[in-house]
Amino acid sequence: MDWLTYLSFGDAGWGDELLQGLGVTLALALTTLPVGLLLGLLVAALAMFGGRLARSLALAYSTTLRGLPELLTLFIIYHGVGMGLNSLLRWYDPQVGYFELSPFVAGVVALAMVFAAYSSEVWRGAWQALDGGQREAGQSMGLRRLTIFRVIELPQLLRLALPGLGNLWINLLKDTALVSVIALSDLMRVANIAVGTTKKPFLFFLVVCLAYWGVCLLCEFLLARMERRANRGYRSGGAAA
Amino acid sequence: MTNAALQVDGLYKSFAGIEVLKGISLTAERQDVISIIGSSGSGKSTLLRCMNLLEFPDSGRLKVNGEELELTPNSRGVRSRRFQRQIERVRSRLAMVFQSFNLWSHMTVLENVMLGPCLVLKRNRIDVEAQAKKLLARVGMLEKCQMYPDCLSGGQKQRVAIARALAMDPEVMLFDEPTSALDPELVGEVLKVIRELAEEGRTMIMVTHEMRFAREVSSKLVYLHQGRIEEQGCPEQLFNAPKSDNLRRLLASQY
Ligand SMILES: Nc1ncnc2c1ncn2[C@@H]1O[C@H](COP(=O)(O)OP(=O)(O)O)[C@@H](O)[C@H]1O
Numbered sequence: 062m063d064w065l066t067y068l069s070f071g072d073a074g075w076g077d078e079l080l081q082g083l084g085v086t087l088a089l090a091l092t093t094l095p096v097g098l099l100l101g102l103l104v105a106a107l108a109m110f111g112g113r114l115a116r117s118l119a120l121a122y123s124t125t126l127r128g129l130p131e132l133l134t135l136f137i138i139y140h141g142v143g144m145g146l147n148s149l150l151r152w153y154d155p156q157v158g159y160f161e162l163s164p165f166v167a168g169v170v171a172l173a174m175v176f177a178a179y180s181s182e183v184w185r186g187a188w189q190a191l192d193g194g195q196r197e198a199g200q201s202m203g204l205r206r207l208t209i210f211r212v213i214e215l216p217q218l219l220r221l222a223l224p225g226l227g228n229l230w231i232n233l234l235k236d237t238a239l240v241s242v243i244a245l246s247d248l249m250r251v252a253n254i255a256v257g258t259t260k261k262p263f264l265f266f267l268v269v270c271l272a273y274w275g276v277c278l279l280c281e282f283l284l285a286r287m288e289r290r291a292n293r294g295y296r297s298g299g300a301a302a
Numbered sequence: 303m304t305n306a307a308l309q310v311d312g313l314y315k316s317f318a319g320i321e322v323l324k325g326i327s328l329t330a331e332r333q334d335v336i337s338i339i340g341s342s343g344s345g346k347s348t349l350l351r352c353m354n355l356l357e358f359p360d361s362g363r364l365k366v367n368g369e370e371l372e373l374t375p376n377s378r379g380v381r382s383r384r385f386q387r388q389i390e391r392v393r394s395r396l397a398m399v400f401q402s403f404n405l406w407s408h409m410t411v412l413e414n415v416m417l418g419p420c421l422v423l424k425r426n427r428i429d430v431e432a433q434a435k436k437l438l439a440r441v442g443m444l445e446k447c448q449m450y451p452d453c454l455s456g457g458q459k460q461r462v463a464i465a466r467a468l469a470m471d472p473e474v475m476l477f478d479e480p481t482s483a484l485d486p487e488l489v490g491e492v493l494k495v496i497r498e499l500a501e502e503g504r505t506m507i508m509v510t511h512e513m514r515f516a517r518e519v520s521s522k523l524v525y526l527h528q529g530r531i532e533e534q535g536c537p538e539q540l541f542n543a544p545k546s547d548n549l550r551r552l553l554a555s556q557y
């Protein structure tokens with residue numbers, strides 16, 4: 062068989078499976094992103110404005126999750142939380158059958174938790190880089206606190222956080238490959254199976270490589286455009302003047 | 303007594319146990335131009351910032367255009383919604399011009415000037431834009447109205463900041479060393495704008511080191527020393543015959 066046959070979309074080829082795998086990878090990353098962003102914002106807010114307990118919890122959260130290998134976090138969520146849920150369910154109703162935590166959900170939860178831990182640091186840094194004088198200018202004309210946040214702080218916060226968040230997004234895209242170990246048929250896992258069956262590692266890994274690389278390149282391009290737009294009116298890429 | 307534009311009475315403020323304002327009383331009648339002078343660290347900025355509650359005084363009374371604010375130590379922390387609204391209302395009547403301009407860096411010059419009237423005074427956007435352009439023309443910044451602050455010189459930024467303050471049509475304008483961050487050759491253009499405002503009868507309170515300017519435009523001069531008003535009166539009197547030794551020394555060092 063030549064390589065085109067291997068990649069064809071029929072029963073003989075792996076093209077359709079690979080494309081589906083790419084779909085799973087993208088769906089996983091795109092579902093994780095909003096969850097991770099919001100959770101990260103929450104952790105950052107607690108770390109900055111919370112009471113003493115909330116602050117130390119937020120700090121513990123982000124240092125712990127950044128300290129663990131992502132793979133371990135995934136196992137803990139998939140196996141540990143799954144087991145915990147099951148024993149909880151059986152305690153509630155011994156007749157109930159075994160409940161399987163979907164690999165997709167476990168993947169989203171684990172990746173979002175990791176994303177939140179890293180992105181909370183990005184939000185925190187961005188917040189600290191804000192120019193307090195501009196906040197005071199808003200206060201001094203009688204703007205409400207929430208309005209100041211919405212029209213003055215948030216746009217500048219997004220601008221300052223964008224490069225860091227962009228980086229994390231690219232990392233997330235690649236970290237999705239970890240879910241292949243919990244039997245979720247993402248791009249990486251499909252490729253692995255294909256290699257196992259066909260014994261053509263070079264071909265399939267090259268295709269997968271190009272797919273990840275292409276998606277990352279596209280994202281880099283979009284991010285660069287967003288950054289250019291956010292930096293409109295600023296002379297340098299530095300902090301708010 | 304008629305309602306003064308702004309009145310503070312027995313204002314005290316300390317930071318971390320160090321008393322910075324030690325009982326300041328000051329009244330700005332309508333159309334007054336009050337210049338506050340004093341050496342660095344004497345509490346000038348703190349006094350100005352207490353007037354619009356960017357700093358919360360420890361005690362004292364503050365009255366803006368007849369509306370009195372209840373200033374008690376515990377109104378500094380958790381505030382009732384009503385009190386917070388009152389603070390915002392008072393602030394909207396007092397426009398502040400900062401030493402470091404504090405223009406909103408992600409907005410164009412025009413957007414900077416329009417924000418307050420739109421979001422605080424809730425006025426119609428079309429009227430606000432027309433008025434903003436008029437004000438920008440007045441400070442000579444209309445051609446730059448689509449530019450961002452980062453592209454402007456210090457003098458231009460400060461003129462925009464003045465237009466932004468004027469757009470709120472404030473009762474009293476507060477200036478905290480409006481020319482201190484400027485290169486010497488840019489000071490003139492900003493002082494010219496402030497002088498015009500004084501001449502048209504704006505009520506203003508300004509902290510400044512420009513002694514000659516203060517002497518020319520002020521209706522009243524206040525000398526602050528270590529958190530107290532050591533001397534106040536008409537500029538001629540203070541400049542020509544200062545009673546306070548400290549003031550005499552300050553004036554001698556400035557000329
Ligand atoms: N936020 C603050 N925290 C602590 N100390 C402050 C703060 N603001 C001002 N001070 C102190 O109060 C004193 C008066 O400051 P300021 O009002 O800025 O003086 P001026 O404007 O006359 O130079 C200074 O000693 C300064 O260090």
Ligand SMILES: [Mg+2]
Binds near residue numbers: 346347348479
């Ligand atoms: Mg000062």
